[in-house]
Amino acid sequence: MTTATASRSVPALARRASAVTGxxxxxxxxxxxxxIRFPAWTLGLTLLMTYFATAxxxxxxxxxxxxxxxxxxxxxxxxxxxxxxxGFDELTLERFLAGQYGLYVAxxxxxxxxxxxxRHTRAEERSGRAELVRANVVGRYAQLTAxxxxxxxxxxxxxxxxxxxxxxxxYDPGGSLLFGASVxxxxxxxxxxxxxxxxxxxxxxxxxxxxxxxLGAAFVLRGxxxxxxxxxxxxxxxxxxxxxxxxxxxxxxxHDRWWPLAVSxxxxxxxxxxxxxxSARRDFGAGLVPPRPGSPRAAAWLASPFALAFRLxxxxxxxxxxxxxxxxxxYGSFTQPMLDGFENAPEDLVAIIGGADNLLAGFLGMLxxxxxxxxxxxxxxxxxxxxxxxxxxxxxxxxxxxVSRRAWLGSHVAVxxxxxxxxxxxxxxxxxxxxxxxxxxxxxxxxxxxxHLAHTPAVWLVLAAAALLYAAAPRALPVVWxxxxxxxxxxxxxPILEIPEGALRLSPFEHVGxxxxxxxxxxxxxxxxxxxxxxxxxxxxxxxxxxxxxxx
Amino acid sequence: xxxAIDIQHIDKSFGRVKALDGLDLRVETGTVHGFLGPxxxxxxxxxxxxxxxxRADAGQARMLGGDPWADAVTLxxxxxxxxxxxxxxxxxxxxxxxxxxxxLRGGTDPVRRDELCQRFDLDPSKKGRTYxxxxxxxxxxxxxxxxxxxxxxxxxxxxGLDPLMEAVFQECIRQAKDAGRxxxxxxxxxxxxxxxxxxxxxxxxGQIVETGSLTELRHLTRTSVDAVTDRPADNLAGLAGVHxxxxxxxxxxxxxxxxxxxxxxxxLGELGVQGLTVRPPTLEQLLLxxxxxxxxxxxxxxxxx
Numbered sequence: 001m002t003t004a005t006a007s008r009s010v011p012a013l014a015r016r017a018s019a020v021t022g023x024x025x026x027x028x029x030x031x032x033x034x035x036i037r038f039p040a041w042t043l044g045l046t047l048l049m050t051y052f053a054t055a056x057x058x059x060x061x062x063x064x065x066x067x068x069x070x071x072x073x074x075x076x077x078x079x080x081x082x083x084x085x086x087g088f089d090e091l092t093l094e095r096f097l098a099g100q101y102g103l104y105v106a107x108x109x110x111x112x113x114x115x116x117x118x119r120h121t122r123a124e125e126r127s128g129r130a131e132l133v134r135a136n137v138v139g140r141y142a143q144l145t146a147x148x149x150x151x152x153x154x155x156x157x158x159x160x161x162x163x164x165x166x167x168x169x170x171y172d173p174g175g176s177l178l179f180g181a182s183v184x185x186x187x188x189x190x191x192x193x194x195x196x197x198x199x200x201x202x203x204x205x206x207x208x209x210x211x212x213x214x215l216g217a218a219f220v221l222r223g224x225x226x227x228x229x230x231x232x233x234x235x236x237x238x239x240x241x242x243x244x245x246x247x248x249x250x251x252x253x254x255h256d257r258w259w260p261l262a263v264s265x266x267x268x269x270x271x272x273x274x275x276x277x278x279s280a281r282r283d284f285g286a287g288l289v290p291p292r293p294g295s296p297r298a299a300a301w302l303a304s305p306f307a308l309a310f311r312l313x314x315x316x317x318x319x320x321x322x323x324x325x326x327x328x329x330x331y332g333s334f335t336q337p338m339l340d341g342f343e344n345a346p347e348d349l350v351a352i353i354g355g356a357d358n359l360l361a362g363f364l365g366m367l368x369x370x371x372x373x374x375x376x377x378x379x380x381x382x383x384x385x386x387x388x389x390x391x392x393x394x395x396x397x398x399x400x401x402x403v404s405r406r407a408w409l410g411s412h413v414a415v416x417x418x419x420x421x422x423x424x425x426x427x428x429x430x431x432x433x434x435x436x437x438x439x440x441x442x443x444x445x446x447x448x449x450x451x452h453l454a455h456t457p458a459v460w461l462v463l464a465a466a467a468l469l470y471a472a473a474p475r476a477l478p479v480v481w482x483x484x485x486x487x488x489x490x491x492x493x494x495p496i497l498e499i500p501e502g503a504l505r506l507s508p509f510e511h512v513g514x515x516x517x518x519x520x521x522x523x524x525x526x527x528x529x530x531x532x533x534x535x536x537x538x539x540x541x542x543x544x545x546x547x548x549x550x551x552x
Numbered sequence: 553x554x555x556a557i558d559i560q561h562i563d564k565s566f567g568r569v570k571a572l573d574g575l576d577l578r579v580e581t582g583t584v585h586g587f588l589g590p591x592x593x594x595x596x597x598x599x600x601x602x603x604x605x606x607r608a609d610a611g612q613a614r615m616l617g618g619d620p621w622a623d624a625v626t627l628x629x630x631x632x633x634x635x636x637x638x639x640x641x642x643x644x645x646x647x648x649x650x651x652x653x654x655x656l657r658g659g660t661d662p663v664r665r666d667e668l669c670q671r672f673d674l675d676p677s678k679k680g681r682t683y684x685x686x687x688x689x690x691x692x693x694x695x696x697x698x699x700x701x702x703x704x705x706x707x708x709x710x711x712g713l714d715p716l717m718e719a720v721f722q723e724c725i726r727q728a729k730d731a732g733r734x735x736x737x738x739x740x741x742x743x744x745x746x747x748x749x750x751x752x753x754x755x756x757x758g759q760i761v762e763t764g765s766l767t768e769l770r771h772l773t774r775t776s777v778d779a780v781t782d783r784p785a786d787n788l789a790g791l792a793g794v795h796x797x798x799x800x801x802x803x804x805x806x807x808x809x810x811x812x813x814x815x816x817x818x819x820l821g822e823l824g825v826q827g828l829t830v831r832p833p834t835l836e837q838l839l840l841x842x843x844x845x846x847x848x849x850x851x852x853x854x855x856x857x
Contacts, residue, residue, distance in 0.1 A: 203682075293677035294644075298651035308652060312641060393639040397692070400603050400633035400705075401656035404625045548605040 022138035026146035030120050034150070041112045042154055045105055045183070046161040052101040053169060056093055066091050069100075081330055084226040084239070087254035094171040098179045098252045106186040106244050107219065109158055113151050113191035114211040120147035121195075123204035125285055134284065144195060144279055148272060151191035159184030175253035182247035185264040189243035190215060192268040195275030202287040218242040243267060305403045309411040312389075313382060317419050320378050324371065324427040331367055332434020332448070339363065339439075358517055364435065364448055365514030369491045371427040372455035372509055375420055376484045379463035382416035383470050387477060390549055399548065406540045413467050413536055420463065421456045428452030451515035457528035458487075458508040464535035471543035483508065555614075556581045556703055556734040557602065562611035564597055564758075571597045573758035574611070579736055579751070584729050586749030587738040594758040595738040596636065599707050602736075603633060616703060629658045632696035636708035636738075638688040640680030646691045647676030653695035665698040671720050686712035697724050704728060704735045710744060722748060774807040776831045777816070782824030791816055 031038065060066050070088050079085065082100035121144055124130040130143060163180025167173045190211060197210040225239030226248075239245035246267075249260040282288055301307050339359055386409070389395045399408060431452070432445035466480040490499060490507040491514075504510050511524035557579040564572040572594045579585040589595050600606045602615050604624030613620050618627045640649050647669075654660030669676055672690045683691065689712045696704060704725075710718050725735055725748050739745050745752060746766065753763040762769055774795065779785070785804040789797040793812025798805045808816045820828075 291678070291682060293675075294648070294679055296645065296647035296676040298648040298655070302648065302652055303655040305656065308656075311644070315643065393635060393637060394641060396600075396603075396605060396635060397633070397639070397653065398656060399605060399624075400628060400635075401653055402625050402629040402658050403656050545607075547607060548600070 019139040019141045020145050022136070022142045023145045023149070026133070026138065026142055027149050030146055030150045034116075037116075038154060041116070042157045042161060045108050045112065045158050046165055048108060049097075049101075049105050049162050049165055052105075053093075053097055053166075056097060056101075060093065066093070066096070069096060078333075079226040079230040080223040081333070082226075083222075083248045084229040084236075086251035092253065094166065094169075094175065094253045097166075098175070099248075102179060102183070102248065102252075103219075103244065105162070105183050106247055107215065109155065109183045109187035110190040110215050110218075110244070111212075112154060112158070113187035113189070114194035114197075114215065115208060116151045116154060117147045117191045117194035118198050118204050118208045118211065120150060122198040122201070122207045126202065126204050131284070140280065141276060144198075144275060148191055148195060152188060155184040155187035155191070158187060172253055175256055178250050178256055178258060179252035181258075181261060182250045182252065185261050185268075186244055186247050188268045189246075189264050189271070192271030192275065193243075195272050196278065199275060199278035199282060200287055200289045202285070202291055206287075218244045221245065222248065305398070305407045305411040306414065308398070309415040312385075313412075313415045313419065316378075316382070316385075317422070320419075320423055321426045324374065324423055325430040327374075328371065328427045328430020328432075329434040331370070332431035332436075333438045335360075335363065335435040335444070336438040360439075361517040362514075364431075364444065365451060365517035366492075367431050367435075368428070368448065368451035368455060369509060369514055371424065371431070371452055372459055373484055373488055373491070375423045375427070375455075376459050376462045376487065378423060379416055379420060379459055380466050380480055380484065382412070382419065383463065383466040383480075384477060386412055386470055387474050390474070396548060405544050409467070409471060409540055409543050410536075413463065413539070416463055417460060417536075420459045421453060424452040424456055424459070425449065447516045450520070454512050454515050454520045454525065455509065457525050457532060458512055460532035461508040461528050461535070462487075464532040464539065468535045468539040468542065471539040471546070474549065554581050555579060556616060557585075557736060558614045559598070559602075560612045562598075562601065562608045562613055564594075564601060564606060564608050571758055572601075572608070575755070575758060576760055577753055577763075579734060581734050582729070582732050583750040584725060584735040584737060584748050586745035586752040587736055587755065588740065588742065588745055588752060589738075589755035590740060593755045595755060596707055597758075598755070599633070599705050599736070599738060602705060603628075630701055631703040631705060632657065632699045632701045633705045634689070634692045634696045634707065634709045636711055638685075638692040640683065640688050640691060642679065642681035644680050645677055646674060646680065646683060646687070649680065649691050650676065650695045650698070653692075654699055657699050657701070659700070660695075660698045661700060665694065668694040668698055668724075671724075672717060684712070686714065686717070689713060690717070693721065693724075697728065702733060704733060706735065707738045708740070709737070710739075710741065718744065774809055774837070775813055776807050776829075776837075777805070777820075778829040778831075779804050779820060779825055780827040781820070782826065785820070785823050788816065788819060791819060 060069070070085075070091055078100070081103075083103050085095075085099045087095045088099060121130075124133070124143065133143065159177075159180040161180070162183055163177040166176035166179060193214050194207065194211040197214070198204075198207045200210060201207050219242070222239045222242035222245035224234075225236050225242070225245060228234030229236035229239065239249065243264055246260040246264045250257055278288060302311055386395070395408065399405060428449040428451065429445075432448035435444040435448060436442050462480065462483055465483060466477060469477045469480055487507045487509040489497070490504050490510055493499075494504055508528060511521060511528060513519055513521050513524070555578050557577060559575060559577040562572050562575045563570070575594065575598060577587075577598065587595055587598070597606065601608050601613060602620050604620045604627070607621050616627055616630055620627065640646070644652070650665060650669075651660070654665070672694060674687060674690045674694060676691075678687075680688070689709065693709055696706070710721050713721060722744070725737070728735060735748075737745060737748060749766070751763070751765055752769060753760050754769075755761070780803050782802070784799065784802070786797075786799055788794055788804065788806065791812070792815070793809035794816060795807045795809075796805075
């Protein structure tokens with residue numbers, strides 16, 4: 001009798017234990033694998049916070065400076081890109097830090113949470129490594145449990161580090177810890193979201209993509225809600241639909257309320273429970289959402305090297321367009337507060353912008369140069385993708401058909417070259433709209449669009465130089481970054497570093513003129529464009545002479 | 553007979569590494585030519601020179617009557633290529649890649665394309681990043697076989713295919729041959745070449761070391777003999793053309809050069825044979841003789857020089 005009971009209860013016990021058996025071992029193993037990533041994320045987020053705090057200290061020298069900041073942060077645009085700004089009517093440094101910059105630390109923490117979970121669950125399953133792990137004495141839920149435990153450890157550490165950092169700067173300990181906890185709560189919430197999305201798709205990229213989309217939605221929801229709150233009308237309750245919103249509603253250093261974090265934790269618990277439930281309903285390695293099949297046939301237009309190049313660059317162009325539009329809007333909307341802020345700025349700083357008399361024109365010209373350099377980065381990356389095409393053997397397959405090397409390289413460069421003015425236009429439009437709304441001067445839109453587009457030939461020259469380097473000596477391609485780096489130094493620090501005029505002219509970005517501060521030089525536009533054309537011609541010629549790398 | 557490929561004394565170095573060292577290769581039009589060699593022997597380098605992706609340092613190469621480097625684009629309209637390691641674009645489907653390759657080559661037969669997709673059991677609506685190695689290989693094979701071309705350059709085309717698909721592949725190559733196409737089939741899967749090839753060239757360290765039909769090559773090789781005899785067979789070791797003789801309890805094993813076989817068998821008969829197994833050389837042995845046994849190879853080199 002007793003033996004029968006015992007023998008029956010042993011398997012029952014074993015079954016109960018088995019679902020999470022091995023979690024501890026897996027967690028230690030994950031910590032070992034993430035020995036770089038773990039400190040990189042936790043210390044990185046703390047460093048980001050340190051940077052914000054130090055930068056704010058440098059900018060704000062007097063209470064008047066601080067009051068000047070609220071001109072922007074109190075506006076709807078400021079609410080969209082920061083938060084609703086609790087206690088900004090009696091602004092202090094720590095309130096500004098938490099209310100304006102806290103958002104970006106929270107977004108970083110959210111990325112940490114969701115990427116960590118996907119990396120240790122779906123990515124492992126996809127690679128087939130998890131299969132080896134699961135074949136051992138490891139329970140069905142162990143992998144997900146360990147991944148969540150890892151993310152929770154990171155979140156807790158980030159909360160403590162950031163809280164400690166703020167206390168060490170002399171801010172109120174209660175508020176500092178609450179702010180740290182708010183950041184950690186966002187990481188937890190999105191670890192929970194990722195626990196769900198990791199069950200949905202077979203592919204890690206799709207899993208992080210879906211979780212990232214949820215993060216984007218959370219950002220926008222609380223943005224709209226905060227804008228409404230600042231304006232005093234509209235659906236300010238939208239902020240309460242967002243995990244980021246809950247963390248912001250704690251209002252550290254103002255109301256110091258902890259209870260919104262309970263909402264956050266409840267959300268995390270619910271999402272985690274759903275994740276576990278879903279994971280039990282699917283096969284190992286499979287997703288709940290079946291992979292979407294693509295077209296079994298190529299579209300009729302996909303029939304030339306140029307069409308192929310466009311198809312391959314399309315996704316990146318869309319991504320760049322969206323980012324530059326948003327960045328443009330964000331930077332542009334800083335125009336007015338920037339002007340206000342610079343009224344008392346040190347002389348050196350004003351000199352960079354173009355002198356006290358031309359603050360607005362100088363600032364706008366500066367924005368144009370910044371975007372031109374950014375689009376330069378796009379151009380170099382576009383050429384770098386050709387190196388990958390070659391090294392990974394895909395160029396070989398195309399060049400083995402009736403496509404000449406001239407057509408192959410030419411098509412890719414042509415697509416990138418067309419992308420340059422397009423991206424400058426998008427960035428200019430974003431900046432223009434942002435600046436026009438911020439200052440109330442609609443004329444700035446035209447100025448900024450023209451100022452951005454005028455940089456096209458300079459970026460073309462960078463593109464052409466990259467293409468020539470790729471064609472002649474692919475390994476030397478990174479050298480082209482020097483051109484962009486020098487463009488940055490020459491453009492921003494020439495007045496401080498007292499770079500002589502002749503040396504300054506070496507940068508392709510110093511010829512067209514930073515409209516509207518300077519007139520656009522038509523001669524420079526033509527000369528740069530012709531030079532770029534010449535370099536591309538040389539690139540195509542040289543490329544026909546060399547061996548193709550890669551493949552076997 | 554005209555040659556679809558005629559390579560004369562080609563050299564190619566990568567830095568200090570000599571990949572091809574005076575390579576000669578002649579592929580007759582309308583034949584299936586097996587191109588055998590171990591990894592790193594120079595098979596892929598040769599094919600990539602034929603594709604105009606690499607330029608030979610010295611020597612002459614003609615393909616379909618043109619110069620592979622200078623006339624690359626016009627020649628590529630008349631040939632199709634399948635690399636050993638097929639890489640596809642992660643966000644294009646297999647079907648899109650097949651159509652794209654065919655169109656870039658200058659047209660395809662849509663009926664044959666669909667038929668091949670079915671025969672190779674390929675789902676063309678999946679994205680490139682979701683295909684296994686074997687499926688990526690199928691994509692390249694279908695794109696090549698569906699094109700109306702004179703020459704197929706296949707670089708280890710079935711490395712990732714299962715036996716069932718390999719049978720389909722062999723059928724397709726036979727059909728291609730019947731249609732009058734020329735096939736250069738590089739491989740280290742010997743059984744495949746044995747089944748398909750009319751002619752075989754063996755490459756080693758950038759040189760062709762043997763070339764001819766399988767029967768011709770067999771004359772150059774040794775036959776394995778395994779026998780049980782009444783009387784001890786140790787004396788056989790002294791005969792010309794006998795190598796590697798082992799005896800144990802009346803059991804004898806040795807290899808014999810093809811041209812000495814008759815004399816050795818006569819001698820063996822005198823010893824009272826009770827059991828006899830004679831195996832023709834497999835291509836593995838052909839290769840082993842060229843790559844496996846360093847001493848034999850060195851000896852051969854001395855004899856040649």
